[in-house]
Amino acid sequence: MVDRFLITVGIAIAAFLFIWLGKRINTRDEEEASMQGNKEARVDDYTDLCCHPAVRPLIWVKDVQGFSWLCDNDVNPSQDFRSQECWRCDEIAFPAGGR
DSSP, X not given: OHHXXXXXXXXXXXXXXXXXXXHHTTTHHHHHHHTTTOOSOEEEOOGGGSSSOOSSOEEEEEOTTSOEEEEETTOOTTSOTGGGTOEEGGGSXXXXXXX
8 A cells, every 4th residue: 555655656746747847948047047146945836737736745946055856835945955854856866867
């Protein structure tokens, strides 16, 4: 039962990231150019991109050092993401490479 749940969550995360990365690749350079002087943490909510709500609502967060994180929906962007049990994207094996 737990294995099936973990597989379902993994598939949901992979589907979310596949959709999200496809839409973000074209605008990434423009966003990075506009954020050169911005050192504040950024929280983006992409729940409207999927046809159904996630089993566990996650959001993508970018910290002040430029690392991407996957966090629970109620994350506090002013606190340490690792202590809030977020996953740093470059530490996860994504098919498209993570960060």
